[in-house]
Amino acid sequence: MSTHTYKKFEDVESGAIPDKMTIFQDCLRAFNASPVDAKKSRTLIARLLRLLYSGETFPKTEATTLFFSISKLFQHKDSSLRQIVYLAIKELSAISDDVLMVTSSIMKDVQNGDIIYKPNAIRTLARVLDGSTVHATERLMKTAIVDKHPSVSSAALVSSYHLLPVAKDVVKRWTNETQEAVLALKSFPSTNEVFVNDSLITQYHALSLLYTLRNHDKMALRKIIQQYSKNLRNPLAICQLIRYVNEILQNDSSLISSFFPLLQDWLNDRHHSVNLEAIKVVVSLPVTNEQFASAVLRLQFLLTAPKVVSRFAAVRILNRLSLKNPERIVAVNNELESLINDPNRSIATYAITTLLKTGTSDNIERLISTISKFINDISDEFKIIIIDAIKTLSLKFPQNYKSMLLFLVDILKDDGGFEFKNSIVEALFDLIYFVPESRDLALENLCEFIEDCEFTELSVRILNLLGNEGPKTSNPTLYIRHIYNRVVLENSIIRSAAVISLSKFALIDSTINKSIKILLQRIVNDVDDEVRDRAIISLKFLENYEETKSQSIVELTKPSYTYDLSILESKLQTYISGDQSNFVTPFDITSIPKISEDELKIIQLKNKTNKVEEESKSRNAIKADVDDKINQTHLEDDQNAELSKQHYIQELNNIEEFQNYGSVLHSSSILPLTEKETEFIVEVVKHIFEEHIVLQYNIENTLEDSLLEMVSVVSQPESEELVEEFILSIDKLPPHGKGTVYVSFTRPESTKLITTDFTNTLSFTSKECDPNTFEPFDDAGFEDEYQIEDLSLTPGDFILPSYVGNFDLAFDELINESIGTFQLSSNSIQETIDSLIEVLSLGAIEGGQVINESSHSLKLFGKTINGDRIGAFIKFVKSAKTGVTLKAIVKADDEELAETVLNGIA
Amino acid sequence: MSKNLSLYAVDAFLILDNEGKRLYAKYYKAPHKTEQEFEASQFATLKSQKAFEKSLFAKSYKQNADIILFEDHIVVYKEVSDVVIYLISGLDENESILFQTLEGFKDGLDKVLNYQLDKKTIQENFDKVSIAADETIDDGIILETESSVIAARTSKAPTNEPSLKNIDLSEKGLFNAFNFARGKLAERIQQGL
16 A cells, blocks of 8 residues: 555544545455555544444445455454454444344354454344344353453343343343353453453343343342342442332332331442432332431432532432422421532522422521522523522412512512513512512512613513503502603603503593593604504593493403403414305304403413423423323313313304303313213213203214114202203214213202202113114114213302402401311322312412422312302311311301302312 | 333433534444334434534533433533533433443543543544443443443554564575566566567
8 A cells, every 4th residue: 555545544534524435435445455454444444433423324235345345354363453343343234234144253253352352242243143043152152241351241241131122032041141240250350551440340231131031020030139239349230229129119118128228228338329329219119207318318418429410410309309298308408508509500400499399488588588699690591490480489488479579679680681581570470460469569660670671572561561550559650650751761662552551540530540641642742653543542542431431441441351362262263264154244252251350360370380380390300201291281181171161162052942041150171971981971061051050961972883862861960959941862873973962950049059969871772783874774773771970060060260369358358157177088188189179169379289298278269150259268187097187167258158168178 | 210220221422522513423222122113212313313412512511510401311421622522311310320431431531542532632543432432332231331441441553563573584585575576577567468
């Protein structure tokens, strides 16, 4: 080879990724030459690897050619060249044909190759073999596994592991050798030049292989643990063993006491990896408080470790724990607080969110003051996370609003980008909405903020909020000045928002009305069309209002309700997707349910608390995948249920018989009355009208070859107050068909809540039929009945969740009181709360999310369909012996109502 | 909570330069795993791999944080002069073990490259880098975490000095050489004709 070619690839060497075709040609030429230049070949292979590792790939034919030309180098005896040859063969074997051809050459190396490339040969062997050829290597592999050299042994074990999917029965035959390898402490033969530490990682490989060969057998698994728990030296191997212990204990928690001494040893091991693995196992098991505490103690130690990774792992575990049992990890709060300033941002974020979770109303204020000390030193992204956490907190502990409000107001004055400011404003909005005591102070500060706010979007939102909330405050005129300042100083978008906002103040009283009018008249001369238009419209409204005092004008300036937007959206979509004939009739807005302000608030509060829970879960990310999916489907389910409910109401309105019933006051969610797998699937929806109750049964026939005729439901109420009016049955229900049966009852007294059970029986005439044409074979058929589950009418069917700003005040106003104590066999307080909210259909004002699993209090509020108010204050205590015990105080406008709701709890 | 009980612990191993470009990138796939399984994973295509690297680099470079959670992966990494070495793994792996592996590789490579770990040296000694990486992780299985072993297993490039041993300077040797040259020459002339 001439010096010329040498130069060429040394140039390329230092530069970018080499050209694919050049490499291909160079390789073929060099590897086929004789004699082979070892140094040049190694460099060429390195360049080939460089190509492959940066994502380039060769077409199959070229790869195969390359593969076989490289296999020629097997003849060269330079061991450093041979080592890299194996690397190339390993890479190319995945994209070439006929790789089995080199098996014999490789096996020769495995047998008596140099130690430099022998392990590489063994590992490459696993790539070229397939299920049918493995047995030929059995003797070789066995010898390699018990080889004294750790690298050879590890290579053989790892290769066997790779081969498991294709040849498990063959690999099983070397179980004995594998067992031997777990215990053998192989040391790397030391050379004179370098000192080599033994890692004993062979234990890890052998143990894992052994486990996979044996894991079908629980007894064998326990034996493995007992046999090796004291003999393992490699931390990776120990970690793997801990996972096996976990596997056993998760399935059988009665063994915890016998395995705990082992876990305790591992908790005190000098390797952090072993500690972490043991802690993860202990905290996920139902261990005693002392055992849990020892894990927390080790976590506390790891939190102060100098290694970033150990701190990270520890705080990550704590963060996960804080979601489930925050009270059990309060011991580490001090260490967590010192981590707030950790240079690794992930650690600091975890520390803060964990602290905010473990925080109780007592230490929140101190925590917030700690945060405010360093908040200026961190990036926007991180600040946003903290603000979000505080926002959640403010909904959880409304009584501590003051310190949180001050904190938010403080950082609002700092410099920051849009995202940052936006999250603060969002948090303040939530405070104003859900913690009415904070309103005046928060609004004042928002006013100051918009004095020099550079983000138009935020100013507009704040002005809108001022318009909605300002008139309710004690000193509304204060805000008028701030708003009018905007009209003078800002751009046209903000000006027009300010105009609308101003006009809302005009409805308070006549003096303010007068001054607003003066202001509006000034604005009429604005340069911008939109601003002018809005001012003129507002003025007209106000003039009209003075003359007529008509309520509709108030509605227009300050609507007291909104529409259910998701339903509105879907309805509008169906409307515009129809053909031209659709547009002959205008869109009917009355079909969209209206949501009053209080109802809207309770829905938002519910969504917010749920969302926050989800976020923290997904940030925690341990089981993020699964959880997220569940949550998502959960959310979607909620929405779908709402939509189909709406759909049913629509159908109901189209049926003649129900035309004169008036509008639906309340519809329950869809309840299944049968299992999903039965012959007939029945679901029910309860609709409450002014004087009637309609039960809607959705029936699906899942049989292949039966035609059902005259399908109806016999529904027998226990209470005699309900009188059945009529049944709308289904004439024909073909296989896989769906139909709806309506049963209508009259409701005696509209003010009263009726709770009763219905027994339901499905009755029909069944005929065998052709599964394709649905034509019955004969006309006879036979009558049949089918028992389905009972249905109960609960107080919740007459109640709508509602929001109240000051629960205590509203609760005191209600005079009729009913108190009861109940004992429920539920597992957790959270579960109980969720089912209570579902059954009573009241809105959770405070305490919807359980913080402390041993005792908790919950405040619920709602209104009946007649407008009667109901408040409930429920205290929960949980103990291991008796389950969940609760004491409920229900107060309502009506004595009987309070009683009925209380009975509904049981 | 089900843990990863298999030996396959690492999803990918990357060395990127100071602009986030690939020096070494390997996304592991068990050798006898079916193609379909791999295609279902996040890193099935070169495009998705590169997109992942780009956002990962943007998120981690110059942070010196050692570890982050990124797109449902634990990522441990080390920045050394103008390169970054990443080890990417699933969420329930042991963070400390992963970092131990990464440090093992980095220290081993340091020894092999005479403590000159930078972009240029990596490019010039790509053979050693590839071998060291291969000795650390074998298709997702952690093979070795001890830096001295990794260094000892990485062979030096062959020397190319013509060995003097085989050159025979005796009279017979010279005669042989002459005969060989004559034969070659004759061959050439015949071919020329």
